[in-house]
Amino acid sequence: MPTFLSENEHGLWMTEDERENLKIDYRIKEIIVEAKSTLQHVMILDSYSFGRMLVLDGAVQTTSLDGHIYNETISHVPLSIHPNPKKVLIIGGGDCGVAKEVCKYSSVEQIDVVEIDPMVVEVCLKHLPEVSGGLADPRVNFIFDDGVNYVQNSPTKYDIVIVDSSDPIGPAEVLIEKSFYRSIFNALEEDGLMVCQSQSPIFHGEVMEQIFERVHDIFPKTKMFTAVVPTYPGGLWSFTLGSKGYVIPNEARMKELDALYVNEQIMASCFSLPEFMNKQLSKYR
Amino acid sequence: MPTFLSENEHGLWMTEDERENLKIDYRIKEIIVEAKSTLQHVMILDSYSFGRMLVLDGAVQTTSLDGHIYNETISHVPLSIHPNPKKVLIIGGGDCGVAKEVCKYSSVEQIDVVEIDPMVVEVCLKHLPEVSGGLADPRVNFIFDDGVNYVQNSPTKYDIVIVDSSDPIGPAEVLIEKSFYRSIFNALEEDGLMVCQSQSPIFHGEVMEQIFERVHDIFPKTKMFTAVVPTYPGGLWSFTLGSKGYVIPNEARMKELDALYVNEQIMASCFSLPEFMNKQLSKYR
Structure with missing residues (x-):
């Protein structure tokens, strides 16, 4: 076995x-x-x-059942905030679910997916179509490299960086270090923005706050949003947005979208945080 | 063991x-x-x-960690919708968490808790203070009876009925029958309203829709709202509101409230449903 x-x-x-x-x-x-x-x-x-x-x-x-909730949230929030996203970098995201969502925007010209493990991409494209959608879009480029290394030496300036990392334990721990967010800041255009998953507000409140604080120290504007991810412990999941300027989602952009979870109302309300989160983050306002 | x-x-x-x-x-x-x-x-x-x-x-x-999320949601949504709630009936709710929240409203004069099992109330009052708050408010009356039986023969007309039931399997199955909602309708004042938990949109989508349909058949106005309940499967949890009139929460009422989860923003956004739920319920609009 x-x-x-x-x-x-x-x-x-x-x-x-x-x-x-x-x-x-x-x-x-x-x-x-x-x-x-x-x-x-x-x-x-x-x-x-x-x-x-x-x-x-x-x-x-x-999972096939609920992967779209996470993938739609981490993609459509930044993509609906930036008025004209052309170049998007996805760090991690080997399951291809985020890239699949980003492909829904016709303004986007280049999607670079930096995944450390080629096998993840291979098996998800082949055997997990509900998540990866069998992704075959010429705008998507896979770069099999370490995310920290890539972004430090990024040859491209991006409009949006999406950090779709696994839990910050072991090898992924560097993906919540301040120096990593600094590198992302430098790899962004002058009006660029980033989002990252920032763990469970209920079970990992300290890590969540640490991520928010670090992004807040580097980016002029920081906001937190949430979604419900059934297969993650606690269900409620947090995401942190760091932006050089734009922070307001254009909800109308959801109208034309083929989505299962996000819509205009969800986009308008995902920044509405439970009171215990508001209190925890109030010192950064 | x-x-x-x-x-x-x-x-x-x-x-x-x-x-x-x-x-x-x-x-x-x-x-x-x-x-x-x-x-x-x-x-x-x-x-x-x-x-x-x-x-x-x-x-x-x-649980002590997250019981307040469910209890605050199922209580403060109806209590902030009704402009002047005086008499509130809670069916189930032996853990006393819902009654504790309802006690926060000074307009409320009478809170009847109809719980079938006295032992649940006893052990929660004594050993689960984070949920029950040790509840000792003279407005609260415990009635140890079967909820269906009580509401059929209710001696009182209520402004609000809250159905805080366990999963509709086995003995609790009658708590989602149409005849039960009909009895609740009859036990409500002419401008009264009810809420019930209506299961996971992800794992029990059919039961959720069944509950919504039945409430919708009886009440002039029906709406669905959600919260994240970490210890329930899937995290995302649905609640159904059936009303004879009022359906808009008075968000300002949240200002004076001592709450951990709900606030003005959560109250304004809890009726914003994910797209798959909107689609599923669109036939009842």
Whole structure:
């Protein structure tokens, strides 16, 4: 039996137990891919509750059932804020879900996806079509490199940078360092903006605030928004926007959009934060 | 070892496995209460991730960490919509969290809590203060009765009815029947309104729509709103409002409120639904 999987009288299970105090067991229909890349353990599993899922080192990254919520939120908020986005950089995002959403904007001419692990892109394009959409758009360029390294030496100035990182534990920890946000600032056009996922306000309130504070120290304007991501612990998920200027979404842009989660109302309300988050962030106002 | 609990080398665990395809294991610090009432298995457990939790028949009902999100949402939405609420009926709500929130309104004169199981009230008042607030307000009357039976023969006309039910499986199934909503309609004043929790839009979309349809068939005005409830599957949770008249929250009322989750912005945006929910409910517009 491959790592992270077990079998009992009710069938095959994948146990997510990277958290110390909470374990989640997903009943699995079928193992689609189980492999080791040079960097990590990679699986595509077909689950009963969430459909096909991408699992990296035993942690669920995205699923067919709800991947669009995260991907639409982290994409359409910045893309509807920038009045004329042409060049977009996605750091991470190997499941191709963010790139798929960015492709919906006709103004966009270039989408660079900097993913460290080619195997993630390969298996998601092939076996996770609900998330990746089988992405085949000539504007998308895959760059298989370390995100920190790439952005430090970026040959291009971008209008938007989207940091679609995994949890800031181990190798991804550098993706919440201040020097990384500084590099992103430098890789942006004079009216550019960035967004990053900033963890659960409920379970990782300190990390969330740390990310917000660091972005706030570097960018003239900082805002936080949220979405509900069913497969992430706590459901409520935060995102941080750092901008050199623009911060107001053009909600009307949602009208023409083919989306499952975002719409004009969600775009207008995603910056409405629960009171405990407002209080926590009030010192940065 | 009591039912639903097990021990391994990492400590004591409570496994929530009432769902067929998804199990959640909570690491437990201490068993505070473990008992059988005449109706169900009742536990108060102190967990590492969520603090103290009320567990009925092995299913987590509310926790110290996030109970306020559900309780504030299901209470303050109707209480801020009705211009002068005096009499409020809570069906279920044995953990006392909803009653605690309703007590924050000085206009309210009478709060009747119809809970079927006295033991739930007893253990929550004593051992779950973060949720129940140790509730001791002379306006609150506990009526230990079956909710369906009580509301059918209600001696009082209410301004607001809040249905704080457990999942509509087994004994609670009658709490989503059309005849039940009809009884609530009859127990309401001429300008009264009701709210009920209507399950996860992601995992129980059919039940959610069924509830909405039934309420919509009986009440002149129906609206749906959402909150994020971290300990419920999927995080995103729906609530249905049925009203004889009023449907607009008075956001200003949130200013004077001592709340952790709701505020003016959340009240203004909780009726903003994700696009897949809008589409699903569009036939009832």
